[in-house]
Amino acid sequence: MTPDERELRRALAARSGDVSPEFRAHLTGALQGGRPSATAMPAIAVAVVIVLSVASIGILLMARGAGRVLQGGPASGARLTSPTPTGKGPAIYLPSTAQLSAPSGNVVWAFIADSLLFRSTDGGNNWDQRSLPVSQPAVWPEISFVDAQQGWYSESGSPETQCNADGAAIWHTTDGGAAWQQVALVTSPPTGSSGISDSQCKEGLSFIDPNHGFLDAWDDNHRPIIYRTSDGGRTWKGSTLPDPPGFVTQDGGFSLRAGLVRAFGTTLLVSASGMNGGTQQPEMYVFKSTDGGATWYSVAKAPNAANNIALGTASRWLQLIEPDQSSETTDSGKTWHSYLTDYAQAAPIAPDIVFGDQLIGYATVRGSIQRTTDGGLHWALIETPGVFWPG
Amino acid sequence: MGEDHADRIERATAGDGRAFDEMLAPVLDPAFRLAMTMLKDRTAAEDAVQDGALKAWRKLGRFRPGAEWRSWFLAIVANECRTARRGRWWGVMRFAELGRLGVAVASDRGWAERLDLDAALDQLPQQHLLALTLYYHLDLPIEEVARVLGCSAGAARQRVHRALAALRPAMAMEVDG
Numbered sequence: 148m149t150p151d152e153r154e155l156r157r158a159l160a161a162r163s164g165d166v167s168p169e170f171r172a173h174l175t176g177a178l179q180g181g182r183p184s185a186t187a188m189p190a191i192a193v194a195v196v197i198v199l200s201v202a203s204i205g206i207l208l209m210a211r212g213a214g215r216v217l218q219g220g221p222a223s224g225a226r227l228t229s230p231t232p233t234g235k236g237p238a239i240y241l242p243s244t245a246q247l248s249a250p251s252g253n254v255v256w257a258f259i260a261d262s263l264l265f266r267s268t269d270g271g272n273n274w275d276q277r278s279l280p281v282s283q284p285a286v287w288p289e290i291s292f293v294d295a296q297q298g299w300y301s302e303s304g305s306p307e308t309q310c311n312a313d314g315a316a317i318w319h320t321t322d323g324g325a326a327w328q329q330v331a332l333v334t335s336p337p338t339g340s341s342g343i344s345d346s347q348c349k350e351g352l353s354f355i356d357p358n359h360g361f362l363d364a365w366d367d368n369h370r371p372i373i374y375r376t377s378d379g380g381r382t383w384k385g386s387t388l389p390d391p392p393g394f395v396t397q398d399g400g401f402s403l404r405a406g407l408v409r410a411f412g413t414t415l416l417v418s419a420s421g422m423n424g425g426t427q428q429p430e431m432y433v434f435k436s437t438d439g440g441a442t443w444y445s446v447a448k449a450p451n452a453a454n455n456i457a458l459g460t461a462s463r464w465l466q467l468i469e470p471d472q473s474s475e476t477t478d479s480g481k482t483w484h485s486y487l488t489d490y491a492q493a494a495p496i497a498p499d500i501v502f503g504d505q506l507i508g509y510a511t512v513r514g515s516i517q518r519t520t521d522g523g524l525h526w527a528l529i530e531t532p533g534v535f536w537p538g
Numbered sequence: 539m540g541e542d543h544a545d546r547i548e549r550a551t552a553g554d555g556r557a558f559d560e561m562l563a564p565v566l567d568p569a570f571r572l573a574m575t576m577l578k579d580r581t582a583a584e585d586a587v588q589d590g591a592l593k594a595w596r597k598l599g600r601f602r603p604g605a606e607w608r609s610w611f612l613a614i615v616a617n618e619c620r621t622a623r624r625g626r627w628w629g630v631m632r633f634a635e636l637g638r639l640g641v642a643v644a645s646d647r648g649w650a651e652r653l654d655l656d657a658a659l660d661q662l663p664q665q666h667l668l669a670l671t672l673y674y675h676l677d678l679p680i681e682e683v684a685r686v687l688g689c690s691a692g693a694a695r696q697r698v699h700r701a702l703a704a705l706r707p708a709m710a711m712e713v714d715g
Contacts, residue, residue: 152674154655155655155670155674155705156674156675158655158656158659159575159659159670159671159674159675160675161656162574162575162578162656162659163571163574163575163675164570164571164574164580164583165567165570165571166566166567166570167580170570170584170587171566173584173588174562174566174587174588174591175559177588177591177592178555178558178559178562178591178592178595287621367663367664367665401663422661422663428661429661
């Protein structure tokens with residue numbers, strides 16, 4: 148063993164750790180709780196599963212015929228009545244995850260632990276549980292809503308190595324999740340007509356109005372593609388994000404991944420981050436489009452590549468992590484300055500922040516949710532629906 | 539595959555939690571070490587292993603008789619780690635923690651060197667880190683590394699080489715085959 152190898156082994160071991168007795172017991176308990184199965188679900192959920200399964204088997208057979216495993220979900224375009232939420236979901240303990248979609252200041256949707264969907268119409272003071280189109284979300288589920296009724300839900304398939312290929316399925320609701328209709332399905336190899344390639348992993352579902360939405364695609368070796376739809380998600384066209392000045396996309400993980408697209412009038416903005424093959428350092432950029440997402444160009448580089456960018460308006464963006472580290476730009480990223488905010492959190496990680504309007508925004512870290520009503524200066528913790536704090 | 543193991547798989551596939559627990563016992567430690575090395579966070583690693591275990595149980599019907607159970611399960615856990623790291627906030631924690639550590643131990647040369655290597659590991663693409671972890675930390679033979687990565691042994695060897703090159707060009711190490 149060379150000294151370098153010894154050093155590498157030591158460094159890897161320093162990152163590692165042993166299973167704690169508590170976790171071992173917890174896992175045994177979780178497994179003895181039983182394998183998730185249809186028998187534990189309400190009858191209506193079983194009916195939905197059967198419908199979805201029949202559709203899935205049909206597509207699976209087609210995919211097998213083509214010699215590759217299907218990536219993605221069921222193909223049925225039929226309107227499905229979702230399983231009725233019980234109102235008292237399963238016990239999800241924080242820390243967990245929360246995805247937020249805030250179509251306006253008062254309407255906010257929370258997707259907790261990739262499992263439970265909630266809606267609030269009073270700025271997060273009260274929540275009611277809504278249904279999902281699937282009984283058991285698969286890989287990387289995401290939500291995007293444009294008001295209290297209309298929204299989309301997406302899942303990706305099982306990504307191939309280095310995200311070379313991945314499926315996706317997208318559903319749409321117009322009644323707050325009571326019923327969902329699948330509007331697009333991406334399989335590998337492609338069998339549908341959605342316009343979304345099976346290449347690359349899919350994420351970043353974001354709709355800006357009832358017709359226009361976006362879905363990001365990325366992998367470890369190529370530039371990202373942002374797909375756009377103008378018919379509510381039925382058909383899509385892709386546009387590649389160009390390398391910003393100084394950024395070099397290279398094989399092996401040196402590529403960008405885009406975030407959620409935000410619209411401010413006719414201006415579209417999206418952040419993208421990743422390892423720069425030229426500098427071998429992480430970078431974050433903001434891209435802009437003024438033609439509905441057909442072409443994108445980089446307009447700014449974030450001062451801190453490690454923090455997410457919250458796009459409050461077309462020109463005012465924030466990077467929040469801790470009070471003394473936060474920064475703000477009011478000129479579309481041309482200049483950044485220190486931003487004094489009382490935002491604070493226990494976890495040493497940057498929050499995901501969404502603004503419903505210029506003043507009201509929501510930040511989430513590991514499932515906890517904070518709200519601002521003054522554009523980000525002051526923040527207060529609000530209830531995360533459907534979860535319990537340990538202890 | 540032994541008769542006991544085949545019987546255990548059959549019982550676990552039929553929903554026997556105890557049988558699956560017995561299957562899990564010998565692979566839990568390497569799976570957790572893999573997750574810890576990839577995610578560097580105990581809570582996240584526990585989440586990845588638990589989610590991986592539940593998915594493995596759910597997908598047990600797809601497990602091919604004769605296939606290596608350990609590499610199959612490690613591949614599932616590796617995928618869970620990948621999913622966890624897909625979260626947009628993930629890289630933030632790594633860099634933020636690194637900054638703090640850098641200040642705290644800068645005076646200790648040994649620590650600083652290790653921190654330097656750890657920082658380089660942090661910045662490796664996930665596939666490179668996974669390859670190094672499987673080969674140098676879990677000490678899997680290159681053929682099993684290949685099974686977890688879903689590629690040929692030659693490709694796995696090449697990936698380890700590329701990871702080493704990306705990590706530190708001066709590192710003098712041989713990848714045995």
